[in-house]
Amino acid sequence: MSEKLIVIGGTAAGLSAASKAKRRKPDMEIQVFEKSGYISYGACGLPYFVGGMIPDPEDLVSLTVDQMTRNRGVPTSIHTEVTAIDRENRTVTVKYLDNGQEQVHGYDKLVIATGARPVRPDIPGVDAEGVHYLRTVEDGIRLKNAVKAGTGKPAVILGGGFIGLEVAGELALSGMEVHIYEKLPGLLAFLDESISRQVLETLERNGVHVHLGTGVEEILTEKGAVTGVRDFRGEETDAGLVLVSIGVVPNSELAKAAGLELGIRGAIAVNDRMETSDPRIYACGDCVQMKNRITGEPAYVPMGTTANRQGRIAGENAAGGHETFPGVLGSMVTRVFDLYVAATGLAVSQAEAQGYKVAATVITKSDRASYYPGGRDNRLCLVADRKTGRLLGAQGAGSESIAGRINVLAAAITCGMTVGEIHRLDLVYSPSVAPVYDPILIAASQAMKQVEV
Amino acid sequence: MSEKLIVIGGTAAGLSAASKAKRRKPDMEIQVFEKSGYISYGACGLPYFVGGMIPDPEDLVSLTVDQMTRNRGVPTSIHTEVTAIDRENRTVTVKYLDNGQEQVHGYDKLVIATGARPVRPDIPGVDAEGVHYLRTVEDGIRLKNAVKAGTGKPAVILGGGFIGLEVAGELALSGMEVHIYEKLPGLLAFLDESISRQVLETLERNGVHVHLGTGVEEILTEKGAVTGVRDFRGEETDAGLVLVSIGVVPNSELAKAAGLELGIRGAIAVNDRMETSDPRIYACGDCVQMKNRITGEPAYVPMGTTANRQGRIAGENAAGGHETFPGVLGSMVTRVFDLYVAATGLAVSQAEAQGYKVAATVITKSDRASYYPGGRDNRLCLVADRKTGRLLGAQGAGSESIAGRINVLAAAITCGMTVGEIHRLDLVYSPSVAPVYDPILIAASQAMKQVEV
Numbered sequence: 001m002s003e004k005l006i007v008i009g010g011t012a013a014g015l016s017a018a019s020k021a022k023r024r025k026p027d028m029e030i031q032v033f034e035k036s037g038y039i040s041y042g043a044c045g046l047p048y049f050v051g052g053m054i055p056d057p058e059d060l061v062s063l064t065v066d067q068m069t070r071n072r073g074v075p076t077s078i079h080t081e082v083t084a085i086d087r088e089n090r091t092v093t094v095k096y097l098d099n100g101q102e103q104v105h106g107y108d109k110l111v112i113a114t115g116a117r118p119v120r121p122d123i124p125g126v127d128a129e130g131v132h133y134l135r136t137v138e139d140g141i142r143l144k145n146a147v148k149a150g151t152g153k154p155a156v157i158l159g160g161g162f163i164g165l166e167v168a169g170e171l172a173l174s175g176m177e178v179h180i181y182e183k184l185p186g187l188l189a190f191l192d193e194s195i196s197r198q199v200l201e202t203l204e205r206n207g208v209h210v211h212l213g214t215g216v217e218e219i220l221t222e223k224g225a226v227t228g229v230r231d232f233r234g235e236e237t238d239a240g241l242v243l244v245s246i247g248v249v250p251n252s253e254l255a256k257a258a259g260l261e262l263g264i265r266g267a268i269a270v271n272d273r274m275e276t277s278d279p280r281i282y283a284c285g286d287c288v289q290m291k292n293r294i295t296g297e298p299a300y301v302p303m304g305t306t307a308n309r310q311g312r313i314a315g316e317n318a319a320g321g322h323e324t325f326p327g328v329l330g331s332m333v334t335r336v337f338d339l340y341v342a343a344t345g346l347a348v349s350q351a352e353a354q355g356y357k358v359a360a361t362v363i364t365k366s367d368r369a370s371y372y373p374g375g376r377d378n379r380l381c382l383v384a385d386r387k388t389g390r391l392l393g394a395q396g397a398g399s400e401s402i403a404g405r406i407n408v409l410a411a412a413i414t415c416g417m418t419v420g421e422i423h424r425l426d427l428v429y430s431p432s433v434a435p436v437y438d439p440i441l442i443a444a445s446q447a448m449k450q451v452e453v
Numbered sequence: 454m455s456e457k458l459i460v461i462g463g464t465a466a467g468l469s470a471a472s473k474a475k476r477r478k479p480d481m482e483i484q485v486f487e488k489s490g491y492i493s494y495g496a497c498g499l500p501y502f503v504g505g506m507i508p509d510p511e512d513l514v515s516l517t518v519d520q521m522t523r524n525r526g527v528p529t530s531i532h533t534e535v536t537a538i539d540r541e542n543r544t545v546t547v548k549y550l551d552n553g554q555e556q557v558h559g560y561d562k563l564v565i566a567t568g569a570r571p572v573r574p575d576i577p578g579v580d581a582e583g584v585h586y587l588r589t590v591e592d593g594i595r596l597k598n599a600v601k602a603g604t605g606k607p608a609v610i611l612g613g614g615f616i617g618l619e620v621a622g623e624l625a626l627s628g629m630e631v632h633i634y635e636k637l638p639g640l641l642a643f644l645d646e647s648i649s650r651q652v653l654e655t656l657e658r659n660g661v662h663v664h665l666g667t668g669v670e671e672i673l674t675e676k677g678a679v680t681g682v683r684d685f686r687g688e689e690t691d692a693g694l695v696l697v698s699i700g701v702v703p704n705s706e707l708a709k710a711a712g713l714e715l716g717i718r719g720a721i722a723v724n725d726r727m728e729t730s731d732p733r734i735y736a737c738g739d740c741v742q743m744k745n746r747i748t749g750e751p752a753y754v755p756m757g758t759t760a761n762r763q764g765r766i767a768g769e770n771a772a773g774g775h776e777t778f779p780g781v782l783g784s785m786v787t788r789v790f791d792l793y794v795a796a797t798g799l800a801v802s803q804a805e806a807q808g809y810k811v812a813a814t815v816i817t818k819s820d821r822a823s824y825y826p827g828g829r830d831n832r833l834c835l836v837a838d839r840k841t842g843r844l845l846g847a848q849g850a851g852s853e854s855i856a857g858r859i860n861v862l863a864a865a866i867t868c869g870m871t872v873g874e875i876h877r878l879d880l881v882y883s884p885s886v887a888p889v890y891d892p893i894l895i896a897a898s899q900a901m902k903q904v905e906v
Contacts, residue, residue, distance in 0.1 A: 012889070042822055042824055042884065042889070044822070044882070044883065044884050044889075045822060045824050045825060045884045048825065048884065048885075053825075053826060054824055054825070054826075059824045060824050062823065293879065303882070304882060304889050305879070305880070305882045305889055305890075306879075308889055308890065326877045326879075328879055329879040330879075331879045331880055331881045331882075332881055332882070332883075333881035333882065333883045333886050333887075334883050335883065335885050335886070340886070342881050344879070344881065369495055369497070369498060370515065371495055371498050371507055371512045371513050372498060372501065372506075372507070373506060373507075400853075400854065400886060401853065401854070401856070401857055403854070403857065403881050403883075403886045403887065404854055404856065404857010404858060404860060404861065405857060405860075406881055407857060407858075407860075407861045407878075407880045407881055407891075407893075408857065408860045408861050408863075408864050410861075410878060410879055410880060410881070411861050411864040411865055411868070411870075411875075411878055412864055412868075414874075414877075414878060414879070415864070415865075415868035415870065417864075417868065421867075422864075424779045424867075425860075425863060425864055425867060426746065426758070426759075426779075426781055426782040426783075426784045426797070426863055426867070427758070427784055427860045427863060428784045428785055428786035428795050428797065428856050428859055428860060428863070429497070429756070429757060429758045429784075429785075429786065430497065430785075430786045430787050430788065430856075431495065431497050431498045431501065432501075432788045433786050433788070433793070433853060433856045434786075434856065436465070436495070436497075436757050436758055436761055437758075437761065438860075440860075
């Protein structure tokens, strides 16, 4: 009899696992259960769907239930929630949300890819009509409809992380008045202060109101609908809708109830093979704890790239393979209006917390030859180990090309390069693409003066 | 008495050497002699000056004679040719071209940065009025004036290398009919055939006439001025001007006459410290032989980035330092209309010539998430050692972001990464900047299937 693999969750990690397992072991019987109404959607595109750049929610979907079920031979159900795992009898209880019926399915191998959910603040008014989150396609449709309905009143965004900033940009471009509340004294506060300030200036130049160092203590309502917010200082702002984007928590309750080991922030503990504490059960994506690639320490950095990659590894191994996940650098990029911001590796504070004596260098340099029209400043911040000169992290802001530059530095960190070695890189040059000394080389040259080797 | 350093040549390599030596050893007496009328100019910008995007030749100059002489304390003369080196007496003979006078100057250390000059084809008509080269600012001014004067007849470009293609693009954009003659069967023939074809299609789509597999056997003239060209097949094309861009040769005659050792293609032989066979004499830039960083073999890849870098090292060492030049990967990028083309490391043919059993992989992938508007295909070709999986070279074509991707691969080659290790890189992702699996990761994944590890 063929082995049976059940996958809980049908977005990035879950479908990657199912597809990979099927490719590796075509006679494996594989079934996917997804609680929501959509599978295989690009959640990172939701802000652009809300803003209107992407017209249809189906555009975000790369594989349909039918394609998974027929073409890939992996029966996939939506509106289907796994409510319990019985490890002893190797079964899961499945609840069909459309009719409330429950069934029990046996498994030989199980992949948990239950993802994460937005943090819900414990403040008055949080249950009012007009309070939104942005995690699922359904969330996106609700928020887009609210934007289209248009009360004429401002949008208030709680949290100045990537999603908050991306939605702020899209809503402001569509003509709405937008307010962001961030409890920390700066936006994207893990970045160098000069980059954080540049993000703030870009938002304000584009008309977004940013309230720093203060949170919302109450969502004001009238007849159960949002009318505004009051912040810690007692100041009030009118609001037609509120988007809460203050972070996510892993959906690990199912794993916990089954007695699986959890790690930091309640994420499911897995080894490099994506195995949980039960060797028949794998977990991957936004519900698991990962390892920082530089420090080897546990980390929780939920991201789409990681989810896809971990899913493939879980699927490969569930089907008998031996792949390992190397851990994360936390490489990331976002666009705030016309400013691209990217980072990889350790921030200064993270490196210091690890006991490194840090050399931080910030440079600003055009991304083209000085005489070539259209150049834009690239700001680069390098975080190096003062003692060995080894690069630990990098952050940048500027034109789109900053993404490629941070990727070069991600490769350099992965290889354990020192800033001196980075300075010796032979990078491409043409006046239309870079100055003769690329900003990376200028930054490395400055960093060399601060390290002891 | 302070040491005396003489630098022959005042562009990228020479001025980098002089400036670096002065910074390291401020009491060193340093003098720069430049034969042409311009110092410190960005030669790579000349095509854009000719085309009009850069209005003034002075825009290409980053340091004036006055700035070098007064601000940096390095007396610098233009129109001043060094005609002989007397190694025994440690003197150079200097000819002031404006008045024909000669002087002899003593040196303790000498830096030769005489650059390279365009190859002159030995064909009838090559001395006619209307035959141009593009190497110095004076060349650029002459060519731009010819373009502006406008005979109404086509421009013919001999050679389909980077300079030829860049000028072709600029002249076509300014409305001229442009013909390129390339003896080889493809453009940029060291690139993968699919990329070479993409370059050809881009030129033709923009109205440039490309004649492949044929050269010009005669430049046709009337009263000493260009009227057209006749190719190897006997076909004639009208021409108002001809640009010869079929490569460069190192200006090493002075070094040769002084008995210094030469290397491949007549370039001056130097060690990693940029010392010639005479330890008091350094050489750098387009006049020297370099080392391929992967193979360790001698190479001659004259480029602006290398010249600047070697100049600094020569200057540092001439002033008592101990810097070394790591060699070149041959990293390069150019823009052909809206197509960016970049490469680093070994091409397939170069790798095979070195005895590698090559695995070549070509992929095409959008540079954005599939659902995000405005994505453009990136084509990537990886050249790997089939036996070890180590990356040896990479080439790409597509949007501007291809430059950053090739830089990532340049770093990977430098670190000796395998395609499997590259596939495990944690690169940045956002729908507006990359697909969730970056083209680099897709290419590495495909390459892994072709290597034996």
